[in-house]
Amino acid sequence: MNIIDFRSDTVTMPTEKMREVMAGALVGDDVYREDPTVSALEEIAAKRLGKEAALFVPSGTMGNQIAVKTHTIAGHEVIVENKSHIYNYEVGALASICGVQAHPISSDLGAINPDTLREAIREEDIHYAETGLICLENTHNQHGGMAVPIENMKTVYEIAQENQIPIHLDGARIFNAATYLKTDVKNIAEYADSIMFCLSKGLGAPIGSILVGDREFIEKARKVRKMFGGGMRQAGIIAAAGIVSLEEMIHRLEEDHITAKALGEGLSEINGLKVDLKTLQTNIVMCDVINPKIDTNQLVEDLRKEGILCATAGVNRIRFVTHYPIAVGDIDYTLGTILKVVG
Structure with missing residues (x-):
């Protein structure tokens, strides 16, 4: 029987090209930063999203939580959209691993209302947790893969900057958003301080996600990745498939x-x-x-x-x-x- 699997785009199988490059990949110990294929993937990913640096991570969930842990300190409050993946589908990691309190707010199919956001940002008060981060999602999974308009992201980003709060984007399917919006993915990434995107969904790689941001952020995130158990050794074998994803699967x-x-x-x-x-x-x-x-x-x-x-x-x-x-x-x-x- 022929199986047609619509459960998720995580069930994609690697292409023949991916299997070939995985078999022949140059590798080294990536924890020691000696894997040339991982380094190449990270450089390609950072350049494509218009950021200074990138970090290869085993999964999207780990990438999101590394970002939260890197941006915040224990006791911070993180503003999240109430149907977001990072809030609903990451096993309570915001609280249990990152030590932060979630502040869920509603949206219009993933697009945050500026007034709702302004109201959610905590003013200085001895009783309040400090707002340490704002998390967005594009495309938005539970809103049916809706692409959040760039104009909305820009407005949210400006509010965040006014209040000196960083923004993390769960961009698991950011290339789907860019494809629908008919824009370069850099134009979406511009309005977030860090972005996680998946290689293992629509881009077809068997394993892995990427976290991007400025160089200082990624250096801190690299240590958090090690803390979380995400430091990999000869990871070039799987990173090689990620390079094919970025070079051949986006179109x-x-x-x-x-x-x-x-x-x-x-x-x-x-x-x-x-x-x-x-x-x-x-x-x-x-x-x-x-x-x-x-x-x-x-x-x-x-x-x-x-x-x-x-x-x-x-x-x-x-x-x-x-x-x-x-x-x-x-x-x-x-x-x-x-x-x-x-x-």
Whole structure:
């Protein structure tokens, strides 16, 4: 049975080119900064995002938490969007590892209202935790892969600067945002002091994420990475695939957006299902099951039996994520199968 896996873009398999360069990668001990392939990846990543330096880390979650730990001190308060990954899906690391208090605020599909932000920033008071960091997310996972407008990020960044508060961007899918916004990724990265992005999602690498920022920040982050157990040795073997990701996989993200749109439009035409096409911008499709006779969990299970893997994303909601190598033909098969299962 052919399996079409929409659960996440983390399930992508490395390309043949990635496997080839991994096998032949020059390596060394990266904790000693002796791995030439890791150093090359970090240099490429920093240059592409317009930052001074970069750090290769095992995962996006670790990259986010290294950034928080580097920017803050224990007892700080961190402003986060209330549906953000860093707040909801990183196992309470803000508190348990970084020793900071989360201050969640609402947004408009990931875009922070300037007035809401200003109100959330703590004034000087002996009773208050000091606001030490603002965390953003672009694209925004739980808002269906929405790309936060650059104008909104610029406004938020200006408010942060006025209050001398750094901004960290969870840019796990920042290249999807840049693709949708039809802009250079540097124009997004400009409005954050540090950015984490994943190589192992739409860019297709098997392992790893990148943290970028100014040179001083990355030097501090390197030590925090060691503290967190993220210092790797002959990591060039996996970094080599990351170089291929940045050199060859960014341009094809548009294909994932096209297949997601086709899937979303097709789902919206099936009785009992609903997709808000206005919010379908990148590679994440949020499908609401609006027919009470359709059991969402059972639908996911029935599709699994047909070789289509997807995941629930809350009550009566299913999330589909398109990625390499899902193609238009896979979308046609998926829609036909869903129609058969629900109809």
